[in-house]
Amino acid sequence: MWPIFHKFGSPPWLYAIAGAILRWLLPITLLALVTGMVWGLLFTPSENVQGNSYRIIYIHVPAAVVALAGYYVMALAGAVSLIWRMKMADVAMKAAAPVGAALTFVALFTGAIWGKPTWGTWWVWDARITSMLILLFLYLGVVALYEAFDNKEAAGKACAVLSLVGMVNIPIIYKSVDWWYSLHQGASIKFTGETSIHPSMLYPLLLMIAAFYALFTCALLLNMRAELLQREQRTQWVQKLLSKDVVN
Protein backbone atom coordinates (compact mmCIF):
# COMPACT_ATOMS: atom_id res chain seq x y z
CA MET A 1 0.00 0.00 0.00
CA TRP A 2 2.78 2.43 0.87
CA PRO A 3 4.37 2.77 -2.57
CA ILE A 4 1.05 3.85 -4.03
CA PHE A 5 0.60 6.22 -1.10
CA HIS A 6 3.91 7.85 -1.94
CA LYS A 7 3.06 8.02 -5.60
CA PHE A 8 -0.03 10.04 -4.72
CA GLY A 9 2.30 12.60 -3.28
CA SER A 10 4.01 13.08 -6.60
CA PRO A 11 2.46 15.84 -8.73
CA PRO A 12 3.76 14.63 -12.14
CA TRP A 13 2.47 11.13 -11.44
CA LEU A 14 -0.92 12.45 -10.38
CA TYR A 15 -1.05 14.76 -13.37
CA ALA A 16 -0.36 11.87 -15.72
CA ILE A 17 -2.75 9.44 -14.05
CA ALA A 18 -5.53 12.05 -13.99
CA GLY A 19 -4.95 12.59 -17.69
CA ALA A 20 -5.09 8.85 -18.37
CA ILE A 21 -8.35 8.50 -16.43
CA LEU A 22 -9.87 11.50 -18.17
CA ARG A 23 -9.03 10.06 -21.58
CA TRP A 24 -11.62 7.32 -21.15
CA LEU A 25 -13.84 8.80 -18.46
CA LEU A 26 -14.72 11.95 -20.41
CA PRO A 27 -16.20 10.08 -23.43
CA ILE A 28 -18.08 7.71 -21.14
CA THR A 29 -19.48 10.63 -19.17
CA LEU A 30 -20.62 12.40 -22.32
CA LEU A 31 -22.21 9.24 -23.64
CA ALA A 32 -24.01 8.56 -20.36
CA LEU A 33 -25.19 12.16 -20.10
CA VAL A 34 -26.55 12.23 -23.65
CA THR A 35 -28.17 8.80 -23.34
CA GLY A 36 -29.74 9.58 -19.99
CA MET A 37 -30.94 12.97 -21.16
CA VAL A 38 -32.50 11.68 -24.38
CA TRP A 39 -34.02 8.71 -22.57
CA GLY A 40 -35.38 10.81 -19.74
CA LEU A 41 -36.61 13.74 -21.77
CA LEU A 42 -38.05 11.90 -24.79
CA PHE A 43 -38.73 8.25 -24.05
CA THR A 44 -40.18 8.14 -20.54
CA PRO A 45 -43.94 8.35 -19.99
CA SER A 46 -45.25 11.73 -18.84
CA GLU A 47 -46.38 11.98 -15.27
CA ASN A 48 -50.05 11.87 -14.28
CA VAL A 49 -50.25 15.06 -12.27
CA GLN A 50 -47.27 17.12 -13.40
CA GLY A 51 -47.35 16.22 -17.10
CA ASN A 52 -44.04 16.85 -18.78
CA SER A 53 -42.67 19.35 -16.29
CA TYR A 54 -41.50 16.54 -14.01
CA ARG A 55 -38.78 15.71 -16.54
CA ILE A 56 -36.49 18.27 -14.98
CA ILE A 57 -36.01 15.60 -12.32
CA TYR A 58 -33.34 14.13 -14.60
CA ILE A 59 -31.14 17.17 -13.95
CA HIS A 60 -32.40 18.30 -10.58
CA VAL A 61 -32.06 15.10 -8.55
CA PRO A 62 -28.64 14.02 -9.88
CA ALA A 63 -27.24 17.53 -9.31
CA ALA A 64 -28.56 17.60 -5.74
CA VAL A 65 -27.30 14.09 -4.92
CA VAL A 66 -23.83 14.73 -6.29
CA ALA A 67 -23.66 18.20 -4.70
CA LEU A 68 -24.10 16.61 -1.28
CA ALA A 69 -21.69 13.77 -2.02
CA GLY A 70 -19.21 16.34 -3.31
CA TYR A 71 -19.10 18.00 0.08
CA TYR A 72 -18.08 14.72 1.66
CA VAL A 73 -15.41 14.24 -1.01
CA MET A 74 -14.09 17.70 -0.20
CA ALA A 75 -14.17 17.19 3.57
CA LEU A 76 -12.56 13.74 3.37
CA ALA A 77 -9.83 15.07 1.10
CA GLY A 78 -9.34 17.84 3.63
CA ALA A 79 -9.08 15.31 6.45
CA VAL A 80 -6.52 13.27 4.52
CA SER A 81 -4.42 16.35 3.86
CA LEU A 82 -4.57 17.36 7.53
CA ILE A 83 -3.80 13.91 8.93
CA TRP A 84 -1.18 12.62 6.50
CA ARG A 85 -0.01 16.04 5.23
CA MET A 86 -0.71 14.84 1.74
CA LYS A 87 -0.42 17.79 -0.62
CA MET A 88 -2.36 16.08 -3.36
CA ALA A 89 -5.40 15.63 -1.12
CA ASP A 90 -5.19 19.34 -0.55
CA VAL A 91 -5.30 19.86 -4.32
CA ALA A 92 -8.37 17.61 -4.52
CA MET A 93 -10.11 19.52 -1.74
CA LYS A 94 -9.43 22.87 -3.36
CA ALA A 95 -10.62 21.55 -6.72
CA ALA A 96 -13.83 20.06 -5.30
CA ALA A 97 -15.18 23.27 -3.75
CA PRO A 98 -16.13 25.21 -6.91
CA VAL A 99 -17.46 22.08 -8.62
CA GLY A 100 -19.66 21.30 -5.64
CA ALA A 101 -20.83 24.89 -5.44
CA ALA A 102 -21.76 24.84 -9.12
CA LEU A 103 -23.74 21.60 -8.73
CA THR A 104 -25.54 22.98 -5.68
CA PHE A 105 -26.44 26.04 -7.69
CA VAL A 106 -27.72 23.88 -10.55
CA ALA A 107 -29.88 21.91 -8.11
CA LEU A 108 -31.33 25.10 -6.62
CA PHE A 109 -31.85 26.70 -10.02
CA THR A 110 -33.59 23.72 -11.60
CA GLY A 111 -35.61 23.35 -8.40
CA ALA A 112 -36.85 26.92 -8.78
CA ILE A 113 -37.80 26.30 -12.42
CA TRP A 114 -39.61 23.13 -11.37
CA GLY A 115 -41.30 24.79 -8.44
CA LYS A 116 -42.98 27.47 -10.55
CA PRO A 117 -45.35 25.16 -12.52
CA THR A 118 -45.86 22.59 -9.76
CA TRP A 119 -46.01 24.61 -6.54
CA GLY A 120 -46.83 27.93 -8.19
CA THR A 121 -43.79 29.66 -6.73
CA TRP A 122 -40.11 30.01 -7.56
CA TRP A 123 -38.93 29.68 -4.02
CA VAL A 124 -40.23 28.33 -0.74
CA TRP A 125 -38.42 28.17 2.57
CA ASP A 126 -38.72 24.45 2.68
CA ALA A 127 -36.36 22.25 4.63
CA ARG A 128 -34.48 20.63 1.76
CA ILE A 129 -34.26 23.80 -0.26
CA THR A 130 -33.01 25.74 2.74
CA SER A 131 -30.41 23.14 3.59
CA MET A 132 -29.22 23.12 -0.03
CA LEU A 133 -28.92 26.90 0.17
CA ILE A 134 -26.87 26.55 3.36
CA LEU A 135 -24.75 23.92 1.61
CA LEU A 136 -24.07 26.47 -1.14
CA PHE A 137 -23.00 28.97 1.54
CA LEU A 138 -20.69 26.38 3.09
CA TYR A 139 -19.05 25.71 -0.28
CA LEU A 140 -18.68 29.42 -1.00
CA GLY A 141 -17.23 29.93 2.49
CA VAL A 142 -14.49 27.42 1.70
CA VAL A 143 -13.76 29.13 -1.62
CA ALA A 144 -13.69 32.56 0.05
CA LEU A 145 -11.42 31.38 2.88
CA TYR A 146 -8.98 29.83 0.43
CA GLU A 147 -8.75 33.04 -1.57
CA ALA A 148 -8.21 35.14 1.57
CA PHE A 149 -4.90 33.48 2.50
CA ASP A 150 -1.71 34.56 0.76
CA ASN A 151 0.08 31.49 2.06
CA LYS A 152 -1.57 28.72 0.05
CA GLU A 153 -0.37 25.94 2.32
CA ALA A 154 -2.10 27.56 5.28
CA ALA A 155 -5.12 28.22 3.08
CA GLY A 156 -5.43 24.50 2.35
CA LYS A 157 -5.24 23.56 6.01
CA ALA A 158 -7.69 26.24 7.09
CA CYS A 159 -10.17 25.13 4.43
CA ALA A 160 -9.72 21.52 5.52
CA VAL A 161 -10.65 22.45 9.10
CA LEU A 162 -13.60 24.50 7.89
CA SER A 163 -14.92 21.74 5.65
CA LEU A 164 -14.62 19.22 8.49
CA VAL A 165 -16.57 21.54 10.78
CA GLY A 166 -19.14 21.80 8.00
CA MET A 167 -19.28 18.04 7.69
CA VAL A 168 -20.20 17.69 11.36
CA ASN A 169 -22.79 20.38 10.82
CA ILE A 170 -24.48 19.11 7.68
CA PRO A 171 -26.60 16.45 9.43
CA ILE A 172 -27.49 18.94 12.17
CA ILE A 173 -28.43 21.61 9.65
CA TYR A 174 -30.38 19.10 7.61
CA LYS A 175 -32.29 17.76 10.61
CA SER A 176 -32.98 21.17 12.07
CA VAL A 177 -34.46 22.66 8.92
CA ASP A 178 -36.29 19.41 8.25
CA TRP A 179 -37.95 19.71 11.60
CA TRP A 180 -38.44 23.44 11.08
CA TYR A 181 -40.58 23.38 7.94
CA SER A 182 -41.12 20.80 5.26
CA LEU A 183 -42.97 20.99 1.97
CA HIS A 184 -40.61 19.15 -0.33
CA GLN A 185 -41.63 15.57 -1.03
CA GLY A 186 -39.82 12.81 0.83
CA ALA A 187 -37.24 10.54 -0.75
CA SER A 188 -38.73 8.36 -3.50
CA ILE A 189 -35.72 6.14 -4.01
CA LYS A 190 -34.81 4.10 -0.99
CA PHE A 191 -32.17 1.48 -0.51
CA THR A 192 -34.39 -0.32 1.96
CA GLY A 193 -38.10 -0.66 1.43
CA GLU A 194 -40.34 0.10 -1.51
CA THR A 195 -39.22 2.58 -4.13
CA SER A 196 -42.16 4.80 -5.02
CA ILE A 197 -41.10 5.63 -8.56
CA HIS A 198 -42.01 3.62 -11.63
CA PRO A 199 -39.13 1.63 -13.21
CA SER A 200 -39.63 3.31 -16.59
CA MET A 201 -38.81 6.61 -14.94
CA LEU A 202 -36.34 5.22 -12.43
CA TYR A 203 -33.78 3.69 -14.79
CA PRO A 204 -32.99 6.85 -16.74
CA LEU A 205 -32.82 8.68 -13.41
CA LEU A 206 -30.29 6.21 -12.05
CA LEU A 207 -28.31 6.53 -15.27
CA MET A 208 -28.31 10.29 -14.91
CA ILE A 209 -27.17 10.06 -11.29
CA ALA A 210 -24.28 7.84 -12.37
CA ALA A 211 -23.51 10.24 -15.21
CA PHE A 212 -23.43 13.19 -12.79
CA TYR A 213 -21.05 11.31 -10.51
CA ALA A 214 -18.81 10.75 -13.53
CA LEU A 215 -19.21 14.39 -14.51
CA PHE A 216 -18.19 15.47 -11.02
CA THR A 217 -15.13 13.23 -11.20
CA CYS A 218 -14.17 14.65 -14.60
CA ALA A 219 -14.57 18.23 -13.43
CA LEU A 220 -12.61 17.41 -10.27
CA LEU A 221 -9.74 15.85 -12.21
CA LEU A 222 -9.62 18.68 -14.76
CA ASN A 223 -9.61 21.20 -11.94
CA MET A 224 -6.89 19.27 -10.11
CA ARG A 225 -4.72 19.17 -13.22
CA ALA A 226 -5.05 22.92 -13.67
CA GLU A 227 -4.27 23.48 -9.99
CA LEU A 228 -1.24 21.19 -10.18
CA LEU A 229 0.17 23.08 -13.16
CA GLN A 230 -0.34 26.37 -11.39
CA ARG A 231 1.27 25.23 -8.14
CA GLU A 232 4.19 23.51 -9.82
CA GLN A 233 4.72 26.10 -12.52
CA ARG A 234 8.34 26.65 -11.57
CA THR A 235 9.30 22.98 -11.56
CA GLN A 236 11.06 21.19 -14.34
CA TRP A 237 8.31 18.76 -15.24
CA VAL A 238 5.80 21.52 -15.87
CA GLN A 239 8.30 23.53 -17.90
CA LYS A 240 9.06 20.48 -19.96
CA LEU A 241 5.41 19.64 -20.42
CA LEU A 242 4.54 23.16 -21.50
CA SER A 243 7.46 23.52 -23.89
CA LYS A 244 6.51 20.19 -25.46
CA ASP A 245 2.97 21.46 -25.98
CA VAL A 246 4.27 24.59 -27.63
CA VAL A 247 6.51 22.61 -29.98
CA ASN A 248 3.73 20.28 -31.01
Add this chain to the structure above:
Amino acid sequence: MTPPGAVQFCIRLLRRQLLLAVRRPLEIGNPLLFFAMVVALFPLGLGPTPETLAGFAPGVLWITALLSNLLTSDAVFRSDFEDGSLEQLLLAPQPLFMSVLAYIGAHWLTTGLLLAAVSPVFALMLNLPAQAIVALVASLLIGTALLSLIGGIGAALTVGLKRGGMLISLLILPLYMPVLIFGSAAVQAAVGGFPVGPYLAILGAMLCLAIALAPLAMAAGLRISIDA
Protein backbone atom coordinates in the same frame (compact mmCIF):
# COMPACT_ATOMS: atom_id res chain seq x y z
CA MET B 1 8.62 25.66 39.92
CA THR B 2 6.10 23.26 38.42
CA PRO B 3 3.86 24.66 35.69
CA PRO B 4 0.17 24.92 36.58
CA GLY B 5 -2.12 22.08 35.56
CA ALA B 6 -4.52 22.36 32.65
CA VAL B 7 -7.57 23.31 34.69
CA GLN B 8 -5.69 25.78 36.86
CA PHE B 9 -4.12 27.29 33.75
CA CYS B 10 -7.53 27.57 32.16
CA ILE B 11 -8.94 29.38 35.19
CA ARG B 12 -5.99 31.79 35.25
CA LEU B 13 -6.47 32.52 31.57
CA LEU B 14 -10.16 33.11 32.10
CA ARG B 15 -9.39 35.54 34.93
CA ARG B 16 -6.87 37.34 32.74
CA GLN B 17 -9.37 37.68 29.90
CA LEU B 18 -12.09 38.91 32.23
CA LEU B 19 -9.70 41.36 33.88
CA LEU B 20 -8.75 42.71 30.46
CA ALA B 21 -12.43 43.10 29.62
CA VAL B 22 -13.29 44.80 32.92
CA ARG B 23 -10.46 47.29 32.42
CA ARG B 24 -12.24 48.49 29.30
CA PRO B 25 -15.86 48.68 30.41
CA LEU B 26 -16.89 50.62 27.33
CA GLU B 27 -15.92 47.74 25.10
CA ILE B 28 -18.18 45.44 27.09
CA GLY B 29 -20.94 47.96 26.50
CA ASN B 30 -20.50 48.03 22.73
CA PRO B 31 -22.31 44.78 21.87
CA LEU B 32 -25.15 45.75 24.20
CA LEU B 33 -25.42 49.13 22.54
CA PHE B 34 -25.38 47.44 19.15
CA PHE B 35 -28.14 45.12 20.35
CA ALA B 36 -30.25 48.08 21.47
CA MET B 37 -29.75 49.99 18.24
CA VAL B 38 -30.54 47.09 15.93
CA VAL B 39 -33.65 46.29 17.95
CA ALA B 40 -34.67 49.93 17.47
CA LEU B 41 -34.32 49.54 13.70
CA PHE B 42 -37.04 46.91 13.46
CA PRO B 43 -40.02 49.02 14.59
CA LEU B 44 -38.80 51.69 12.16
CA GLY B 45 -38.66 49.18 9.32
CA LEU B 46 -41.63 46.95 10.12
CA GLY B 47 -44.03 49.50 11.56
CA PRO B 48 -44.67 50.25 15.23
CA THR B 49 -48.05 48.54 15.77
CA PRO B 50 -47.82 46.33 18.88
CA GLU B 51 -49.32 43.28 17.12
CA THR B 52 -46.79 43.36 14.28
CA LEU B 53 -43.92 43.74 16.70
CA ALA B 54 -45.14 40.98 19.00
CA GLY B 55 -45.27 38.60 16.03
CA PHE B 56 -41.72 39.39 14.97
CA ALA B 57 -40.23 39.83 18.44
CA PRO B 58 -38.84 36.28 19.00
CA GLY B 59 -37.03 36.28 15.66
CA VAL B 60 -35.91 39.90 15.92
CA LEU B 61 -34.43 39.46 19.39
CA TRP B 62 -32.67 36.25 18.41
CA ILE B 63 -31.25 37.56 15.15
CA THR B 64 -30.04 40.71 16.87
CA ALA B 65 -28.34 38.73 19.63
CA LEU B 66 -26.77 36.52 16.94
CA LEU B 67 -25.43 39.54 15.06
CA SER B 68 -23.92 41.19 18.12
CA ASN B 69 -22.28 37.89 18.99
CA LEU B 70 -20.97 37.59 15.43
CA LEU B 71 -19.45 41.07 15.46
CA THR B 72 -17.59 40.48 18.72
CA SER B 73 -16.37 37.00 17.71
CA ASP B 74 -13.84 38.49 15.32
CA ALA B 75 -11.91 40.07 18.21
CA VAL B 76 -11.66 37.00 20.49
CA PHE B 77 -8.09 36.12 19.54
CA ARG B 78 -7.06 39.20 17.60
CA SER B 79 -5.25 41.36 20.17
CA ASP B 80 -3.40 38.37 21.60
CA PHE B 81 -2.42 37.36 18.10
CA GLU B 82 -1.08 40.81 17.36
CA ASP B 83 1.02 41.16 20.52
CA GLY B 84 2.37 37.63 20.28
CA SER B 85 0.88 36.19 23.46
CA LEU B 86 -1.07 33.68 21.38
CA GLU B 87 2.20 32.23 20.15
CA GLN B 88 3.31 31.79 23.76
CA LEU B 89 0.04 30.06 24.48
CA LEU B 90 0.68 27.59 21.67
CA LEU B 91 4.12 26.86 23.08
CA ALA B 92 2.79 26.35 26.61
CA PRO B 93 2.80 22.79 27.95
CA GLN B 94 -0.90 23.00 28.82
CA PRO B 95 -3.31 21.65 26.20
CA LEU B 96 -4.62 24.26 23.79
CA PHE B 97 -8.06 22.66 24.09
CA MET B 98 -8.51 24.07 27.61
CA SER B 99 -6.92 27.42 26.77
CA VAL B 100 -9.32 28.17 23.93
CA LEU B 101 -12.21 27.17 26.17
CA ALA B 102 -11.05 29.90 28.58
CA TYR B 103 -11.08 32.46 25.76
CA ILE B 104 -14.55 31.40 24.70
CA GLY B 105 -15.76 31.34 28.29
CA ALA B 106 -14.58 34.90 28.78
CA HIS B 107 -16.18 35.93 25.49
CA TRP B 108 -19.50 34.42 26.51
CA LEU B 109 -19.41 35.98 29.99
CA THR B 110 -18.80 39.42 28.51
CA THR B 111 -21.30 39.22 25.63
CA GLY B 112 -23.81 36.35 25.67
CA LEU B 113 -24.51 36.41 29.37
CA LEU B 114 -25.01 40.18 29.38
CA LEU B 115 -27.17 40.06 26.24
CA ALA B 116 -29.38 37.46 27.88
CA ALA B 117 -29.55 39.56 31.02
CA VAL B 118 -30.70 42.74 29.25
CA SER B 119 -32.93 40.99 26.70
CA PRO B 120 -36.13 41.20 28.84
CA VAL B 121 -36.02 45.00 28.58
CA PHE B 122 -35.97 44.87 24.80
CA ALA B 123 -38.52 42.08 24.80
CA LEU B 124 -40.92 44.41 26.58
CA MET B 125 -40.13 47.22 24.13
CA LEU B 126 -41.01 44.87 21.27
CA ASN B 127 -44.21 43.84 23.02
CA LEU B 128 -43.18 40.21 23.48
CA PRO B 129 -45.82 38.48 25.67
CA ALA B 130 -44.65 38.23 29.26
CA GLN B 131 -44.93 34.46 29.44
CA ALA B 132 -42.21 34.12 26.79
CA ILE B 133 -39.56 36.15 28.62
CA VAL B 134 -38.22 33.29 30.71
CA ALA B 135 -37.92 31.16 27.57
CA LEU B 136 -36.13 34.03 25.81
CA VAL B 137 -33.56 34.42 28.58
CA ALA B 138 -33.04 30.67 28.93
CA SER B 139 -32.67 30.08 25.19
CA LEU B 140 -30.28 33.03 24.89
CA LEU B 141 -28.16 31.78 27.79
CA ILE B 142 -27.60 28.40 26.14
CA GLY B 143 -27.70 29.64 22.57
CA THR B 144 -25.18 32.45 22.90
CA ALA B 145 -22.67 30.04 24.48
CA LEU B 146 -23.12 27.87 21.41
CA LEU B 147 -22.70 30.91 19.15
CA SER B 148 -19.50 31.90 20.97
CA LEU B 149 -18.04 28.43 20.43
CA ILE B 150 -18.91 28.39 16.73
CA GLY B 151 -17.75 31.98 16.29
CA GLY B 152 -14.45 31.04 17.93
CA ILE B 153 -13.78 28.57 15.11
CA GLY B 154 -14.22 31.32 12.54
CA ALA B 155 -12.09 33.68 14.63
CA ALA B 156 -9.29 31.12 14.96
CA LEU B 157 -9.25 30.47 11.22
CA THR B 158 -9.23 34.13 10.21
CA VAL B 159 -7.14 35.70 12.97
CA GLY B 160 -4.03 35.86 10.81
CA LEU B 161 -5.79 37.59 7.93
CA LYS B 162 -5.76 41.34 7.56
CA ARG B 163 -9.34 41.59 6.44
CA GLY B 164 -11.07 38.99 8.55
CA GLY B 165 -14.23 40.87 9.44
CA MET B 166 -16.43 40.14 6.44
CA LEU B 167 -14.96 36.72 5.87
CA ILE B 168 -15.74 35.44 9.35
CA SER B 169 -19.41 36.24 8.78
CA LEU B 170 -19.41 34.22 5.57
CA LEU B 171 -17.79 31.28 7.32
CA ILE B 172 -19.87 31.04 10.45
CA LEU B 173 -23.31 32.38 9.58
CA PRO B 174 -24.29 29.08 7.88
CA LEU B 175 -23.20 27.26 11.03
CA TYR B 176 -25.27 29.61 13.19
CA MET B 177 -28.49 28.69 11.44
CA PRO B 178 -29.49 25.61 13.49
CA VAL B 179 -28.97 27.61 16.69
CA LEU B 180 -31.23 30.36 15.40
CA ILE B 181 -33.90 27.85 14.40
CA PHE B 182 -34.13 26.21 17.81
CA GLY B 183 -33.54 29.39 19.79
CA SER B 184 -36.32 31.38 18.19
CA ALA B 185 -38.56 28.30 18.10
CA ALA B 186 -38.24 28.03 21.88
CA VAL B 187 -39.46 31.61 22.29
CA GLN B 188 -42.24 31.12 19.75
CA ALA B 189 -43.37 28.00 21.57
CA ALA B 190 -43.55 29.94 24.81
CA VAL B 191 -45.62 32.66 23.10
CA GLY B 192 -48.06 30.01 21.90
CA GLY B 193 -48.21 28.36 25.33
CA PHE B 194 -46.42 25.18 24.25
CA PRO B 195 -43.72 23.43 26.29
CA VAL B 196 -40.27 24.98 25.86
CA GLY B 197 -38.26 22.15 27.42
CA PRO B 198 -37.64 20.12 24.23
CA TYR B 199 -36.12 23.09 22.39
CA LEU B 200 -33.89 23.97 25.28
CA ALA B 201 -32.88 20.32 25.54
CA ILE B 202 -31.85 20.26 21.88
CA LEU B 203 -29.92 23.51 22.31
CA GLY B 204 -28.25 21.97 25.36
CA ALA B 205 -27.35 18.85 23.43
CA MET B 206 -25.84 20.94 20.64
CA LEU B 207 -23.92 22.91 23.27
CA CYS B 208 -22.45 19.70 24.73
CA LEU B 209 -21.38 18.59 21.26
CA ALA B 210 -19.87 22.00 20.56
CA ILE B 211 -17.95 22.09 23.85
CA ALA B 212 -16.44 18.72 22.98
CA LEU B 213 -15.61 19.42 19.32
CA ALA B 214 -15.31 23.17 18.71
CA PRO B 215 -12.12 23.61 20.81
CA LEU B 216 -10.42 20.99 18.62
CA ALA B 217 -11.26 22.98 15.50
CA MET B 218 -10.23 26.22 17.20
CA ALA B 219 -6.91 24.79 18.32
CA ALA B 220 -6.22 23.51 14.80
CA GLY B 221 -7.27 26.87 13.37
CA LEU B 222 -4.97 28.81 15.70
CA ARG B 223 -2.00 26.60 14.85
CA ILE B 224 -2.63 27.15 11.14
CA SER B 225 -3.00 30.92 11.60
CA ILE B 226 0.21 31.17 13.63
CA ASP B 227 2.14 29.08 11.09
CA ALA B 228 0.94 31.30 8.27
